[in-house]
Amino acid sequence: MNTLQLDLGERSYPIHIGSGLLDQSDLYRKHIKGTFTAVVTNETVAPLYADKVVKTLEGIGQKVKLIVLPDGEEFKTWEVLQKIFDGLLENSADRKTTLLALGGGVIGDMTGFAAACYMRGIKFIQVPTTLLSQVDSSVGGKTGINHPLGKNMVGAFHQPQAVIADLDTLKTLPAEELAAGLAEVIKHGAIADAEFLSWIEKNQDALNKCDPAAMEHAVRRSCEIKSQVVAQDEKEGGIRAILNFGHTFGHAIEAGMGYGAWLHGQAVGCGMVMAADLSVRVGLLSEAEASRLKKIIEALHLPTQPPKLGVDRFMELMSVDKKAEGGEVRYILLNGLGQAKIQTVDDDLVIQTLIANGVV
Ligand SMILES: NC(=O)c1ccc[n+]([C@@H]2O[C@H](COP(=O)([O-])OP(=O)(O)OC[C@H]3O[C@@H](n4cnc5c(N)ncnc54)[C@H](O)[C@@H]3O)[C@@H](O)[C@H]2O)c1
Ligand SMILES: O=C(O)C(=O)C[C@@H](O)[C@H](O)[C@H](O)COP(=O)(O)O
Numbered sequence: 036m037n038t039l040q041l042d043l044g045e046r047s048y049p050i051h052i053g054s055g056l057l058d059q060s061d062l063y064r065k066h067i068k069g070t071f072t073a074v075v076t077n078e079t080v081a082p083l084y085a086d087k088v089v090k091t092l093e094g095i096g097q098k099v100k101l102i103v104l105p106d107g108e109e110f111k112t113w114e115v116l117q118k119i120f121d122g123l124l125e126n127s128a129d130r131k132t133t134l135l136a137l138g139g140g141v142i143g144d145m146t147g148f149a150a151a152c153y154m155r156g157i158k159f160i161q162v163p164t165t166l167l168s169q170v171d172s173s174v175g176g177k178t179g180i181n182h183p184l185g186k187n188m189v190g191a192f193h194q195p196q197a198v199i200a201d202l203d204t205l206k207t208l209p210a211e212e213l214a215a216g217l218a219e220v221i222k223h224g225a226i227a228d229a230e231f232l233s234w235i236e237k238n239q240d241a242l243n244k245c246d247p248a249a250m251e252h253a254v255r256r257s258c259e260i261k262s263q264v265v266a267q268d269e270k271e272g273g274i275r276a277i278l279n280f281g282h283t284f285g286h287a288i289e290a291g292m293g294y295g296a297w298l299h300g301q302a303v304g305c306g307m308v309m310a311a312d313l314s315v316r317v318g319l320l321s322e323a324e325a326s327r328l329k330k331i332i333e334a335l336h337l338p339t340q341p342p343k344l345g346v347d348r349f350m351e352l353m354s355v356d357k358k359a360e361g362g363e364v365r366y367i368l369l370n371g372l373g374q375a376k377i378q379t380v381d382d383d384l385v386i387q388t389l390i391a392n393g394v395v
């Protein structure tokens with residue numbers, strides 16, 4: 036097992052990465068103060084892994100309530116969030132209660148948000164079971180739900196007590212979910228580490244096959260990169276926004292197509308192709324570099340062609356981006372592969388990118 040530390044002063048926490056972690060009681064024990072833990076999961080993950088986690092928690096003296104949500108991005112809503120509060124109140128959860136998110140990014144984001152809100156804030160633990168949640172969403176404390184008009188529009192920054200990423204859970208992950216997670220892995224290389232991006236390029240077969248050693252490296256290096264960025268800027272006042280590379284375009288695809296039609300990672304994969312195209316138009320990236328990145332994204336089985344939402348609609352969807360200031364959207368661009376830059380861009384250039392990528 037590898038353990039990284041996200042340094043955030045009194046909100047610092049460990050990120051454990053390894054095999055066979057789900058039933059290691061010591062990993063949970065030190066982060067649980069009370070006697071009641073509510074495990075939040077979904078209908079797909081519960082039959083696979085809930086038993087093991089519940090038994091382990093009971094083994095350390097916890098009373099455990101399992102809260103099972105419906106599965107899918109379309110359920111990352113107020114109505115479904117309410118089911119977590121119902122489960123907590125019906126079981127007399129108090130301020131010492133711990134929430135445990137067992138699942139992918141949807142479960143992690145919703146459970147974290149519930150933990151931020153319940154009695155104005157209780158502790159929670161992230162137990163991510165998708166590649167995407169292990170390399171990205173379980174780390175950094177962004178929690179929330181979607182709004183029909185915009186992705187993750189309602190939420191809170193609320194850091195977990197610990198992240199326990201059991202690589203064995205990736206064995207049951209469907210191929211397209213694996214690819215979705217690889218999009219965020221590519222993102223980390225593209226924005227912060229050209230060497231890691233080359234490693235991804237060289238190891239694409241192993242990554243596509245979910246090879247354990249390749250997964251271990253992808254998860255560890257991604258968590259290192261994300262932790263270093265978050266440690267500098269917990270609440271996205273500045274540098275943290277680079278973790279949003281590909282997301283201005285990607286979130287527009289997710290909201291525009293209806294949540295769940297495109298997986299988050301697929302939308303980010305395609306969004307990175309568009310953001311790289313824009314970086315070329317602004318003069319920060321060469322065409323050869325953009326085309327190399329696109330090839331990597333394609334090789335990892337991610338879509339590179341956006342849906343034909345129309346230019347006006349696409350611009351409208353992007354205008355609600357959380358990085359916008361005074362009505363101006365700030366884009367995350369690549370300043371060469373392995374380095375990112377945040378800046379505003381003339382609408383004309385953005386429209387050229389949309390047209391060149393066939394959004395019309
Ligand atoms: N908070 C953040 O920093 C952050 C970062 C990236 C993404 N996100 C959010 O994360 C979400 C996407 O996360 P995701 O890709 O994990 O999607 P997800 O949570 O929908 O999980 C994907 C699918 O895999 C299933 N699943 C989970 N674990 C499994 C396993 N081990 N075996 C088999 N099936 C399994 C789930 O039930 C689901 O059907 C989006 O809502 C996105 O906005 C948040
Ligand atoms: O942690 C971050 O910061 C990120 O931007 C990571 C993204 O991969 C993730 O999708 C995040 O939820 C997007 O944040 P948002 O603030 O644009 O909703």
Ligand SMILES: [Zn+2]
Nearest residue numbers: 219282299303
């Ligand atoms: Zn993302």
